[in-house]
Amino acid sequence: MRFVPLRAAGRSRLRRATIVASALVLGSGMAVVAATQASAATGCSVNYQVTNQWPGGFGASIAITNLGDPISSWTLKWTWPSGQTVQSGWSGNFSQSGSTETVTSLSYNGNIATGATVSGIGFNGSWTGSNTNPTSFTLNGVTCNGSVGSSPTPTRTTASPTPTRTTASPTPTRTTTSPTPTSTGSPCTTNCPAHVDNPYAGAKGYVNPEWQAEANAESGGSRVSNNPTGVWLDRIAAIAGANGAMGLRAHLDQALAERSGSTPEYIQFVIYDLPGRDCAALASNGELGPNDIGRYESEYIDPIAAIMSDSKYSSLRIINxxxxxxxxxxxxxxxxxxGATDMCNTMLQNGNYVKGIQYALNKLHAISNAYNYIDAGHHAWLGWDSNFGPAADLFASTARGTTAGMASVDGFITDTANYSALQEPYFNINSTVGGQSVRQSTWVDWNNYVDELSFAQAFRTKLVSEGFSSGLGMLIDTSRDGWGGPNRPTAASTSTDMNTFVNQSRIDKRIHAGNWCNQSGAGLGERPRANPGPAGIDAYVWIKPPGESDGSSSAISNDEGKGFDRMCDPTYGGNARNGNNMSGALPNAPLSGHWFSAQFQQLMANAYPPLS
Known part of the structure; x- marks a missing residue:
């Protein structure tokens, strides 16, 4: 098969009642507000939750439930008990006067029917001294106490008013803390850093302390744990920090704290939550439906851009x-x-992949210290003539549709989260066996490329011919393409049989180039570094953090929107996309993005260059 779909890796309705209890969830504790009357036409409850906290900063989410008559717009207010300040918010217009915070609805979330809830409102803020949660909210002037009434003043009983919080930086081995923010959250407008040609050149890479802790916990993991890896923002909750993990601002603060001297620091984020995400695979399906382009823009891209544009981070090189x-x-x-799927056809027809990427480019390119690299698949996906040219055309038309046009794109990345060899040292596309081209072999299957480097360089040339800048840079994700260990060939095969020659000579030992999930035998590849030598390549990078699963080997119930893809099942006999071959996946794999110790140990054992 000539293409490969690459892996990557509740609302409750409240009813009117004589006695209603409402919970304002506050971090890991809650303040319970009880109301004793429910007779008039207005009423509400608010769920306020601290989702992420770090020294001097925090993230929070808000959900509003309307217990009264339908409303067409809303104004939510509360008083900060400890002088906190909102730095950037989303899904609402935020303003602050002294200790009073006001949030007003946007065009798409102003209508709240009786018993309905509007969620997705959130912000990142700063605090000094303490971060006590607010305990009283008003909606359109009515106190939100969980009852239906005309601004009642019920008797309240408060439980755990100052709860113990779990911070978003749970890793016990990390001792460096971020300084207390002094920025007001405004974007950089003067003396902004120059936008350089290659953000990796001359810069130090940010090491994600959460990934580093996982790697250090493994035997021998300290040999690789100091390498920079990508931080995956794979759902809306990841922006503030999901399930106790560090959020976007926490990572940026940590990167600032790690800076030393005049050496620039780069930090890499994967923007990964399009509507109908991963339309040809199941393991990393996302949270947004195919038509949720509004939510993608307002609840995902807008808050990311708001945080990244904070002038506090203008000294960092933020790579997206x-x-x-x-x-x-x-x-x-x-x-x-x-390989066509109904979902991919839907995303082609509704245009939301293109619209979403254009929106992201517009927002992120406007940040002078941000750099945008678009995914360009890999050689075993787009390397055939039938895919190569059309892909370049689509990328070019997508970029032309942005405000800045081609300038909104700094480069492209290949082999993200995949296993295609960086270089095949013992044969190339011009090699012949018995007068026949290796393109005729079952493995190459008439592809024009046999490895990632040759594909990335050729694709860059094609993209420049489509109108992209001659300074366009390419990245190659080498996190799992090493294919070392005892099974790595040391010389070209001497066989005169075409398929035998290719199979004995190739270092990529997958059963089929269409296999993408937790591949058996894979190893760590070239370590991350800038300007590795080949023309047009900005850097070798580890965007996929080694040791994070591509998908579960069996169905696992979860609240992350991730499905079970049989390509992650080692017993699966394949489909048209991998030539009906076995999947080559490792057994006992967890959900995509979760730590997979057995895979990490294999990657280290088969690393090439080998680990010392």
Missing amino acids: IIEIDSLPNLVTNTNGTA
């Missing part, structure tokens, strides 16, 4: 890897191709 597994799927998995 834009939407893995998106535009390439529109080329190869639609319109009756062998």
